[in-house]
Amino acid sequence: xxxxxxxxxxxxxxxxxxxxxxxxxxxxxxxxxxxxxxxxxxxxxxxxxxxxxxxxxxxxxxxxxxxxxxxxxxxxxxxxxxxxxxxxxxxxxxxxxxxxxxxxxxxxxxxxxxxxxxxxxxxxxxxxxxxxxxxxxxxxxxxxxxxxxxxxxxxxxxxxxxxxxxxxxxxxxxxxxxxxxxxxxxxxxxxxxxxxxxxxxxxxxxxxxxxxxxxxxxxxxxxxxxxxxxxxxxxxxxxxxxxxxxxxxxxxxxxxxxxxxxxxxxxxxxxxxxxxxxxxxxxxxxxxxxxxxxxxxxxxxxxxxxxxxxxxxx
Numbered sequence: 449x450x451x452x453x454x455x456x457x458x459x460x461x462x463x464x465x466x467x468x469x470x471x472x473x474x475x476x477x478x479x480x481x482x483x484x485x486x487x488x489x490x491x492x493x494x495x496x497x498x499x500x501x502x503x504x505x506x507x508x509x510x511x512x513x514x515x516x517x518x519x520x521x522x523x524x525x526x527x528x529x530x531x532x533x534x535x536x537x538x539x540x541x542x543x544x545x546x547x548x549x550x551x552x553x554x555x556x557x558x559x560x561x562x563x564x565x566x567x568x569x570x571x572x573x574x575x576x577x578x579x580x581x582x583x584x585x586x587x588x589x590x591x592x593x594x595x596x597x598x599x600x601x602x603x604x605x606x607x608x609x610x611x612x613x614x615x616x617x618x619x620x621x622x623x624x625x626x627x628x629x630x631x632x633x634x635x636x637x638x639x640x641x642x643x644x645x646x647x648x649x650x651x652x653x654x655x656x657x658x659x660x661x662x663x664x665x666x667x668x669x670x671x672x673x674x675x676x677x678x679x680x681x682x683x684x685x686x687x688x689x690x691x692x693x694x695x696x697x698x699x700x701x702x703x704x705x706x707x708x709x710x711x712x713x714x715x716x717x718x719x720x721x722x723x724x725x726x727x728x729x730x731x732x733x734x735x736x737x738x739x740x741x742x743x744x745x746x747x748x749x750x751x752x753x754x755x756x757x758x759x760x761x762x
Contacts, residue, residue, distance in 0.1 A: 455578065459526045463533075470533040474762045477741045484738060492732075492742055495685060497749050498568035499555055505754045506542040506554045513537035521545050523576045524559070531743050539751055539759040545575065547657035549680050557750065560658035560680050563687040571750060574683040574743055580661055581684075581733065586646050586669040590723060591716045593671060597709060599623040599652035600640045601662070607676070608654050611702060620709065623652065649719070650674050650709055653695070659686055664733075667694065667726040672712060672719055676700045684733065693725050 481489070512532045517525045524545035543557040551561060551570050561570035574581075603612045603625035615621045616635035624637025645651055646669055653660035653675040659682050666673040673695040678686040691697035696712065698705045712719040733739060751759045 456522065456526075459530075463526075463529055471762045474534050474744075474760075477737065477744055480737055480741055481745075484741070488732070489738075489742070489745070492685070493745050493749065495688075496572040496683070496742070496746050497753075499571070499753055502753050502755055503555055505540050505756070506556065508554075508556070509540035509542040509754075511537065512539050512541075521576075523578055527575045527577055528557075528573070531740075531747055534744060534761055535747065535751070535759050536761050539756055540754070541747065541750060543573070549658050555750070555753070557746075560682045563679055563681050571746065572681070572683055573746055574739065577683075580659075580664060580682065582642075582665045583668040583730065583734065584642060584646065584665045586671070588646060588670060590649055590670050590672070590719050593649040594647050595620070595713050596648050597621045597623070597650035597652055597674065597705075598640065598645045598648040599654070600626050600637070600645070601654070602627050602656065603635075605654075605656055607700070608656065611652070611654060614702060615705075620706070622648070646671060649713065650696075655680060658682065659684070663695075664730065668730045670723055672696050672722060673726065674698055674705070674708065676702075689729070693722065694729050695726065696722065 512535050515529065515532060528543060528545075541557060542555070544552075545559070547560065549558070549560045549562050549570070551567055553569065555569050555571055557573045558570040559573065559575035561567045561572060597620065599611070599621075600623075601608065603609045604627065608625070612623055612625050612635045615623050616637070622640075624635050625631070625633075626639050627636060630636055642665060649671060651662065651666045651669075651671045651673060653663040653666055653673045655675075655678065658680045659678065660675060663673055663675070663686070664684055675695060675697065676699065677691065677697055678689060681687040689695060696708050698708055748760070
């Protein structure tokens, strides 16, 4: 709890910093923009904001000067507010805070969206990052981990409920729900820390309200991420992940789960290839300056496409 309080004090304090701090930071990011790989920058920018033609400012848009915390989820508010310091007070953005993944009939900044060819009106922004963007330093090699699969989480969605009911007694799996309030069912189990889960070779990464929250830290570990094909994506660009390259894909009914576990247990070199590719994928999100630059660029592009000119504050 103390860590959480300290985190929020630091984040709220950031918004009270003087104007010259944000001016300095803005110019740092702009200088960086000239030196980073332009192909990577543009590919990710265009992935997050797929729109290429102008559109009118949505009626739901809020001006920077009117953006406040009232009724907003704290993490979402802080993650968005962090980049509004670079824009003039009358600049407007339309945003949606929450786990929902519906696509609106006009462009809106979202944390998550469905993976399909009609999702361009959902412009991805890096939101709720304190919860989602966690990495681990895992020193335990795959070969030395328990030859089992582990999962702990809230089983509120059909795929998670079906999974935990089917496998909670399986001898090769340590799976269970940690629902709140506690449910009087045999698959309700005790919480396991990330450190405890890293002792297992396989970690299940099922989607929840939107994406699998644990997928990021699992892909930064020496364990294998196992999951059905993703149907939703966030700033992590889950839609670009490749089965057998970045993670182990199983059928939606989990009928091949044991087969996949047995295969990679018998072929640890294949498992290590996937782990190496997963580490390389994760690495692109670890440069905070580059991540901040991309957040700024997404908002710049959104403002530009709405015909708002001269929006930058510095």
